[in-house]
Each structure stands twice: as structure tokens, then as C-alpha cells.
Amino acid sequence: MTRRQLTTVTDVARLAGVSPGTVSKALSGQGQLRSATRERVLAAAKELGYRPSQLAKSLQTGRSYMVGVLTTDSIGRFTIPILTGAEDVLEAGQVSMMLCESRGDRVRERHYLQTMLSRRVDGIIVTGRSSDERPSIGDDLPVPVVYALNKSTDPSDISVLHDDRNGAALAIEHLISTGRRRIVLISGPPHHAATTNRHSGTIEALHRAGLHLAADPVFGPWSEEWGREAAAWLVRAGVEFDGAFCMSDQIARGFSDGLRELGLRVPNDVGIVGMDNWDAMVGASRPPLTTIDLQMSRLGYVAASLMLAQIDGEDIEGGSRLVPSILVMRESTRVATA
Amino acid sequence: MTRRQLTTVTDVARLAGVSPGTVSKALSGQGQLRSATRERVLAAAKELGYRPSQLAKSLQTGRSYMVGVLTTDSIGRFTIPILTGAEDVLEAGQVSMMLCESRGDRVRERHYLQTMLSRRVDGIIVTGRSSDERPSIGDDLPVPVVYALNKSTDPSDISVLHDDRNGAALAIEHLISTGRRRIVLISGPPHHAATTNRHSGTIEALHRAGLHLAADPVFGPWSEEWGREAAAWLVRAGVEFDGAFCMSDQIARGFSDGLRELGLRVPNDVGIVGMDNWDAMVGASRPPLTTIDLQMSRLGYVAASLMLAQIDGEDIEGGSRLVPSILVMRESTRVATA
Secondary structure, eight states: OOOOOOOOHHHHHHHHTSOHHHHHHHHHTOSOOOHHHHHHHHHHHHHHTOOOOHHHHHHHHSOOSEEEEEESSOOOTTHHHHHHHHHHHHHHTTOEEEEEEOTTOHHHHHHHHHHHHHTTOSEEEEEOSOOSEEOOOOSOOSSOEEEESSEESSTTSEEEEEOHHHHHHHHHHHHHHTTOOSEEEEEOOTTOHHHHHHHHHHHHHHHHTTOOOSSOOEEOOSSHHHHHHHHHHHHHTTOOOSEEEESSHHHHHHHHHHHHHTTOOTTTTOEEEEESOOHHHHTTSSSOOEEEEOOHHHHHHHHHHHHHHHHTTOOOOOEEEEEOOEEEOOGGGOOOOO | OOOOOOOOHHHHHHHHTSOHHHHHHHHHTOSOOOHHHHHHHHHHHHHHTOOOOHHHHHHHHSOOSEEEEEESSOOOTTHHHHHHHHHHHHHHTTOEEEEEEOTTOHHHHHHHHHHHHHTTOSEEEEEOSOOSEEOOOOSOOSSOEEEESSEESSTTSEEEEEOHHHHHHHHHHHHHHTTOOSEEEEEOOTTOHHHHHHHHHHHHHHHHTTOOOSSOOEEOOSSHHHHHHHHHHHHHTTOOOSEEEESSHHHHHHHHHHHHHTTOOTTTTOEEEEESOOHHHHTTSSSOOEEEEOOHHHHHHHHHHHHHHHHTTOOOOOEEEEEOOEEEOOGGGOOOOO
8 A cells, every 4th residue: 555654844844945933833823924934835735735733733722622432331222323413513613532432341441531531632421321320430530521321420420311201201192192091011121210210201191191001010121022022911911901102112013013913903902102213123113113212312412512512611510411302103103094 | 510630741840849851751761860850750740640641642652542433324233343343453552443424425524534634543444334335535645544344446455344245155055054945035225235245145155056046036125124025025926935045134034024924934934044143133033033144343353453553564465355254043044853
């Protein structure tokens, strides 16, 4: 592979017949220079394709124009839209992301934190797969920190979270608005923040409508298989229901398949709402799934905006921010028209 | 949020009662110093929690210890394992990744390329969703470039690719080894490199066993729906087959569902092999899918290794490298044990 040598200030100085210091002055627009000299330097820089080093610029301004992204869990379905949303903001501010994935390993995490600080990142976004609380990475860091999707244990830290409670409430309100009254809840694993908050949101929304769950909530893994099992269990137990809120699209898809194989029709007999708006699930489901979109990309956008505001010197109040969820309607809750 | 001020060389110098130049000498271990002075500086640096700036170090060594990752398409299911594999190598070499996602937009791509070069990345990994050829980002860049998953149009560029041909051959050989002789091919969209190479690999493997496809290959999108349609079409057309290679796990899952709903049994009547080893598909399929793993994480590992070798000054030959695929056996091809 041919490789061009990197052009330096010295090369530009040599071609323009001036000192390196004069080149710096000419390019930065600072200091006094005759305009003929400045033009000669600019022409030389252009001819050689000289790019001022961001490193040198960083040492001058004290900013690296780079934000560290520390993901505590693997990069995946939930972190990707967050990164995309963050990039929309950071890119507009001409800031790059330095990505570090600790895979949940505390030793790696400490190491990455040191690496990011030694590279003088302007700030750190901490993210990961789970919305459970995670230990604060510290309140004595020299740069601002924003937690996205993860909630920091330190209430004075800034955390941006999706709104599970409001998402669950939207699901229930939609089921009710499409005429469902005997609603069941198919939960994820117990003792997760996501499960607990979705459960509360469900109960509260039912309560506001003067309703109760048609059966005690059932808990299981975030899988299609669990959705199918839950369907079989409810039908065998003789529970009568006409609506179901499933805490993930995978559970909802399995639940829908399970009902169909037991001879029940979706949406005619049972309306189903999932959660996540995961394209590989909602589209492949038969019928396509109505679901709650947790707006992860919006979450990343908000987190990065709060980060940039702090870098620019704004004083942002600590605590959690919730990004509202939205309802996405598809056929699994369609109301038959006359 | 409390924010600690960043400790500088000046702070350390003040505490140790020496000049900043002496601090640099003491910390870098370069230049002559009395050991008592050196120890006083080290003690002061430790007390203040001073971290030498990576920026300053970079200016000294001419290396940024950072590799730019330019993804031409969105970050997703295929790029994630590549990033993970690359990280295994880079992290061991204490190199960070700077992530830039161009979303397939050429203007963004040029912009990011400039950004990465101005930040003096030590090298650039170009990646994206499709294995089709993509324009070279140039052969006159001052740093090494490796294409991962994407193949550069310039044959002198270094591209690391998964092996579709060998993957397809593994699928066919496995179907034959489990007693299948009338094999059908359910393809992805035509005119894609992935489809074309998987097709060639299929035909060649059948040919080596003295076999032919049981029906002309059928082409469609990478979706479950297409898999179901293909199953219905083949059965209605009266094609007799006992084995199927589907070019993705989504197609394979749909094909499997389609056959079951038409009364055929998998694997008893038809053995099915998919491709991708996508956990959300292979596990949820009934029965779980035998599939080809394209070893994307290994691909990222190889690409990053070739990158580091070049950064360390090794001369790496241009051209494409193929990472072999592997077969992952599950129930969809199980042979009944008497």
C-alpha cells in the first residue's frame, strides 16, 4: 500500500520560506503578519494538503472535542439507538465518540475510565443494557458524566432513562380504548427495574379506569418461548381475557403464536400490545404487533445534549430525566370495522 | 455536580518545589536528575493524583493510540461483533476506537475521514452492513486502512471478509451427511455479493457430491415472510425435497414455520440449515435451527490484528482475506436415532 507522509508545519514553512512559528500565526489568524506573508503560507498549506493537528489544537484550547462512551454491558440492540441519537447531537457539535466496552467487568471499567481521562475527553456518557441501578463512576471526576439507560446509584448524578411506567400505561390505555376489559399482564423476569416499573404502570392505568388485571401477573424470561408457555398456561387455567400487555416484543410474539395454535384469533379474540418496537419481531409477528417504543434514540439525544450543555459550562441539575414512550399501532390490536 | 480540577504539571511542580521541566524529566525518566529530586516529584504527582496527558504523550511519540472506525452503514447486528472482535485486539495493544457512523452518506464519510485524520488516528478500519464492494477511501492516506466485511473496489487495499462460499458448502455437506439428497436453495435478494457467493458455494458442493438442486433457486428478501412464502410455493408446485439451505436465519425460520403449517415435519421430513447464527432466530425457531456462523467477531479480530501490525511498521500484502465459516448443529437437521 502506498502511504503518503503526513505533512507537518515544518513542510509548510519550508515551502513558504518562513519559520514554523509564522505558519502557526498565519493559520490560526493570531499575531501580527503582513498579508502577503499570510497568503504565501495559506497557499503553501493548500498545496501540500496540510491539515492542522487536532492534538495541537486541543492542547491550546484545553478541549479534546471527544466524548468517552463507556458501555458497561455489551453493545447491542438497546445501546445502538442510544449511540445513534447521541451522535446526532455530538456530530452537530463536531465532537467525536471514543467507545469503550467494559463487558460488565469492573477492572476493565476502571482501566477504560483512566484511558479516557488520560486522553482528556471532554465528558463521559455511561450506558449499558439494563435499566437497573449501577454504581456511580464517581463524583470527583474532572469532566461531566451523564448516565444513559443506566441509572446511577448516586441521586446527584445525571441519569437519562426511558419511561417504563408511562409506556405500560400507554399500552393499557390503548387496550381499553379498543374495547378490551379483561386484560392480562405477561411479565419479564421479577426483580428487574424494567419489570417492576412496567408492572406499576399497568396497575395504575387499570386502576384509573376502574379495572383490575384479569389474572395475577405471570413472570418469565424475555423470550418467545415464555410467551407461548404463558398463553398455554392461561388458556388451560380457564382464564377469560380479551387483551394482553406483554413486557417485550419477544414475549408478545410468542404469546400471539401460542394463542393462534390454541385456536384463538388475534386481534378478534385477544388484542396484544408488546414493548420495544424491535423490527425483527413486530413485523414478523402474525399479525404485526402493536407495541410501545421506548424511544432509545431520543434518550441518546437527550443524554448527549445534557453532556454538551455541561461542556459548554452550563450548570445542569443532577437527578433522573425520563424520556416519554410512544405507542405504535399495528394489526394486533385492530378494531374490526363494522 | 462537584467537579475536581484537572491536575497539571504546574501543580505537581509547585508542590515538589521544582520547575515544570523537571517534572517532565522525572515522570518520563529521561534527562539527568538527582534521585532525591525524582522521588520528590513522583511523591507530589501521586499525592495530587496527576495523570500524564495522553495528548502530550501523543505529540512526543507521533502516535495517538487511537484507531478510527468508519462504518458506512448503521451500526447493527453485523457490525457489533466486528467491533467486539476488534476491541479484543486493540485493547490488548492499549489502543482506543474512535467511532464514526456515516449512515451511507458520502458527504458525512468525507467529513469523518477529515476528522479522524485531524485527530491523528494511527489507522482506519472501514466497515458496514453489506459485503458488496464499496469505493476505496483512497490509497494516498497517511495511515493504514483495513476494510472489514466491506470489500474495497481497489484490489491493493486490505479487505477482511467472511467466507460465504465456504459457508454455503458447509451447509450442503452437512445436509448430505445427514442423508438428504433432494436439496432446495432458498436465496436472498439477487445481485448481492452475499447471495451470489452463497449460490456458487451451494452448486459447487452439490456438484462435488454428484448432486443437483431439486428445484431452481428462488430469490426473495431477508425475511421470515419470504421463508414462509417459499415453503408454500415449493409444496404447491409439487417439488419433492428433503433438505433446504436458507441463506439467512430469518428465511430459515419462516421456511420452517411454513412447512410445519403445511403439515411437514422438521427435521423428519425436511432438514433445514440457516445462516448467521442469530440468537433471536435460531433459539426461537421450532425446532432450534442448525446454521452457519460467519464468524464476524473473528473477522473483526483479524482486521484489527492486520491494522496493528501495519501501525507497528510491518509491511502487509494488499488483497482480500477470507475468514472461514463454521457449522453450528441444532435440532433442525437432527438424524432420528433408531
